[in-house]
Amino acid sequence: MSNKRILFTAPGLAEWVDCPMPEPAAGQVVVKLSRSSISPGTERANLIGDPNVSTIPGVVAPFPRWGGYSSTGHIVAVGEGVKSVKVGDRVSCSWSVHMKYCLLPESGVNIVPEGLDEATAALVHIATFPMAALRKCGVEMGESVIVMGQGVLGQMAVQLARAAGAVPVIAVDPVPEKRARALELGADVALDPFAPDFAKTVKSLTGGGANVAIEVTGLGSGLDMVLDCMARFGRVALLGCTRSSDFTIDYYRKVHAPGITMIGAHTQARPRQESHAGWWTERDDIKALFRLCTAGRLNLAALLEEIHSPLECTEVYTRLAAGGGFPVVQFDWTTVED
Numbered sequence: 001m002s003n004k005r006i007l008f009t010a011p012g013l014a015e016w017v018d019c020p021m022p023e024p025a026a027g028q029v030v031v032k033l034s035r036s037s038i039s040p041g042t043e044r045a046n047l048i049g050d051p052n053v054s055t056i057p058g059v060v061a062p063f064p065r066w067g068g069y070s071s072t073g074h075i076v077a078v079g080e081g082v083k084s085v086k087v088g089d090r091v092s093c094s095w096s097v098h099m100k101y102c103l104l105p106e107s108g109v110n111i112v113p114e115g116l117d118e119a120t121a122a123l124v125h126i127a128t129f130p131m132a133a134l135r136k137c138g139v140e141m142g143e144s145v146i147v148m149g150q151g152v153l154g155q156m157a158v159q160l161a162r163a164a165g166a167v168p169v170i171a172v173d174p175v176p177e178k179r180a181r182a183l184e185l186g187a188d189v190a191l192d193p194f195a196p197d198f199a200k201t202v203k204s205l206t207g208g209g210a211n212v213a214i215e216v217t218g219l220g221s222g223l224d225m226v227l228d229c230m231a232r233f234g235r236v237a238l239l240g241c242t243r244s245s246d247f248t249i250d251y252y253r254k255v256h257a258p259g260i261t262m263i264g265a266h267t268q269a270r271p272r273q274e275s276h277a278g279w280w281t282e283r284d285d286i287k288a289l290f291r292l293c294t295a296g297r298l299n300l301a302a303l304l305e306e307i308h309s310p311l312e313c314t315e316v317y318t319r320l321a322a323g324g325g326f327p328v329v330q331f332d333w334t335t336v337e338d
């Protein structure tokens with residue numbers, strides 16, 4: 001057998017390259033991928049060479065870089081001491097890469113429930129990001145939620161907010177097609193942030209302002225605009241990675257005076273071992289997502305817009321590097337021969 005992967009070899013360039021076959025050490029597994037999902041925000045930042053992809057100040061990731069942290073496949077090998085999975089199990093993968101045969105720690109795989117489709121299994125890991133953001137905000141039944149940005153994370157946040165009992169759920173995006181999609185996915189209202197009286201409209205719809213905001217644009221302007229929409233004592237989760245600090249906020253009038261709570265919602269800012277109210281481990285969130293999807297409360301598969309062979313990676317990532325709207329895309333690894 002031979003192994004292949006997608007690698008960002010230079011700014012803006014993704015290539016299909018050979019790589020070694022992994023051998024699992026103690027506590028590790030090898031997964032033969034069937035699907036992997038593109039996470040557009042993070043992967044574009046790595047693809048174009050954004051120096052701020054690292055959360056460590058002053059550390060700039062060199063090339064080559066890569067993506068593909070949410071995927072699904074079957075276990076083909078296990079290392080010594082692995083107990084929760086065995087060869088042949090179908091698993092959802094966390095922190096994987098776009099690679100035919102992936103080496104992962106045992107903690108990075110979860111057995112997929114019987115009957116759950118491939119598209120969903122390959123999106124579950126990404127869905128833990130907005131789930132954690134909503135948990136940290138402590139959304140209660142009947143509260144209003146506004147989601148700024150309708151990329152893949154924003155679309156997931158809309159579905160999750162609805163499942164949590166939020167009302168109204170307001171989706172925001174400047175692209176008409178994204179707004180229409182949000183309504184199909186369960187948003188009660190979809191608004192253009194550049195429309196006249198945007199903030200006034202939100203406050204009218206919510207009876208004074210949104211209780212919770214999930215900011216997914218990663219733009220300073222997006223954060224500034226959503227702060228104008230908040231109710232007193234509202235909570236704002238910074239889910240989108242605001243990689244540039246070159247913006248200003250009137251913190252006194254928009255945060256301090258109305259008592260707004262701003263929450264860092266990076267997915268790795270979560271407990272590792274034990275869940276508690278509002279702060280769940282990644283594994284517990286994955287199990288919750290499995291339950292929501294199998295019960296029909298959540299439809300992650302409805303998000304999927306395009307499926308490509310990994311052999312088409314250069315063309316797909318050229319589109320991503322160009323910027324603008326990008327669909328929800330998965331790679332089908334079953335199209336690649338061993």
